Amino acid sequence: MRDQGARQTIRRIARENPAARIVATGCYATRRPEDVQALPSVVRVVRNDDKLDLVDLVGVSTAERFGSGDGPCGSVLGPGIAGRTTFTLRLQTGCDQACSYCIIPATRGRGRSLPIEAVVLEATRVAAAGFKEIALTGVHLGSYGRDHEAPTSLFELFRRLQAADLDVTFRVSSLEPMDCTPQIVDLVAGSGGVFAPHFHLPLQHGSDRILGAMGRPYTLDGYRRLVSSIVDRLPHASIGSDMIVGFPGETDEDFAANLDYLPRSPLSHVHVFPYSDRPGTAASAMPGKVDGAVIRERGATLRVIGAGLTARFYDRQVGTVRPALTLEDGTIAVTDNYMKIRIPAGHRRNEPVMVRLTGPRVGLVVAG
Numbered sequence: 001m002r003d004q005g006a007r008q009t010i011r012r013i014a015r016e017n018p019a020a021r022i023v024a025t026g027c028y029a030t031r032r033p034e035d036v037q038a039l040p041s042v043v044r045v046v047r048n049d050d051k052l053d054l055v056d057l058v059g060v061s062t063a064e065r066f067g068s069g070d071g072p073c074g075s076v077l078g079p080g081i082a083g084r085t086t087f088t089l090r091l092q093t094g095c096d097q098a099c100s101y102c103i104i105p106a107t108r109g110r111g112r113s114l115p116i117e118a119v120v121l122e123a124t125r126v127a128a129a130g131f132k133e134i135a136l137t138g139v140h141l142g143s144y145g146r147d148h149e150a151p152t153s154l155f156e157l158f159r160r161l162q163a164a165d166l167d168v169t170f171r172v173s174s175l176e177p178m179d180c181t182p183q184i185v186d187l188v189a190g191s192g193g194v195f196a197p198h199f200h201l202p203l204q205h206g207s208d209r210i211l212g213a214m215g216r217p218y219t220l221d222g223y224r225r226l227v228s229s230i231v232d233r234l235p236h237a238s239i240g241s242d243m244i245v246g247f248p249g250e251t252d253e254d255f256a257a258n259l260d261y262l263p264r265s266p267l268s269h270v271h272v273f274p275y276s277d278r279p280g281t282a283a284s285a286m287p288g289k290v291d292g293a294v295i296r297e298r299g300a301t302l303r304v305i306g307a308g309l310t311a312r313f314y315d316r317q318v319g320t321v322r323p324a325l326t327l328e329d330g331t332i333a334v335t336d337n338y339m340k341i342r343i344p345a346g347h348r349r350n351e352p353v354m355v356r357l358t359g360p361r362v363g364l365v366v367a368g
């Protein structure tokens with residue numbers, strides 16, 4: 001489709017579906033992301049290189065943070081990078097936190113989580129059914145167990161899942177930074193692969209002033225130390241983050257804090273989300289709304305940084321050998337540290353393999 005035709009189509013869809021949130025991808029979106037991002041109702045531009053991860057990019061993180069789905073912080077629960085090969089086990093819903101931009105506490109109510117025994121039983125059933133990977137998720141996963149009559153914790157649940165000795169790998173979907181305790185990091189690092197070396201820790205902003213206005217109970221320095229502690233224990237870990245741009249009152253100086261931290265951080269994936277009001281939230285009543293064009297520009301800047309961090313992560317993994325799980329027709333595998341790579345044909349879907357990375361996003365199976 002020619003550029004003009006693509007623009008017309010997006011405008012028509014936006015006009016005929018006023019509530020639509022449009023995700024654009026393809027050649028034009030890759031060549032001119034800023035132009036496409038500026039079109040009405042476009043909430044996300046996905047480059048051709050990232051198309052394989054499109055569902056994950058738009059579905060399993062802050063993409064719907066301002067929504068009310070069952071995934072982390074209200075994201076839509078959908079197949080992630082591993083598609084339907086990974087079983088998604090929802091442990092928890094609701095949230096007792098009070099992030100000022102988030103509608104979830106009002107729409108989902110208090111945090112509620114499954115009993116430990118029920119989770120272990122379900123994981124056992126899923127493993128017996130042949131799944132090799134289970135993604136553990138919840139609206140506010142880190143609050144797991146706090147609502148129980150005898151309160152428990154996510155760490156305790158992880159301990160019990162590890163002790164169950166199932167033939168699966170657990171992947172933790174998203175953890176708020178304040179909930180990712182040193183105990184959890186130690187457990188993942190010492191689990192011998194039972195828990196994938198993969199963390200998604202939404203920072204949301206590099207400015208402590210904005211974090212305070214967002215109601216996020218941590219500072220950039222605390223986040224920095226958390227991420228460093230993970231890298232110290234698990235040098236190959238994939239560590240992702242979500243960032244919100246254009247929060248009310250965000251100044252150039254606030255935004256510069258993102259530019260200062262992110263390029264030097266060891267993060268491997270950064271998902272960027274433009275702030276938009278959710279009626280009824282504290283943030284929606286805040287003064288200092290940021291101009292849409294500024295939000296788009298800041299978002300584009302962070303996306304470039306994020307793409308650079310991902311490319312650097314893939315580059316650094318070349319030559320390493322990682323456990324992986326085959327997907328689709330067996331020519332794609334997702335490593336434990338969350339790299340999606342192409343491998344030669346000859347394997348079925350859902351096969352655990354060891355893969356040597358021969359280049360970014362490409363590898364050879366060295367053991368089945």
Ligand code: SF4
Pocket residue numbers: 065072073074095096097098099102103104105139140176
């Ligand atoms: S932790 Fe914050 S962003 Fe996540 S669901 Fe709770 S209030 Fe919303």
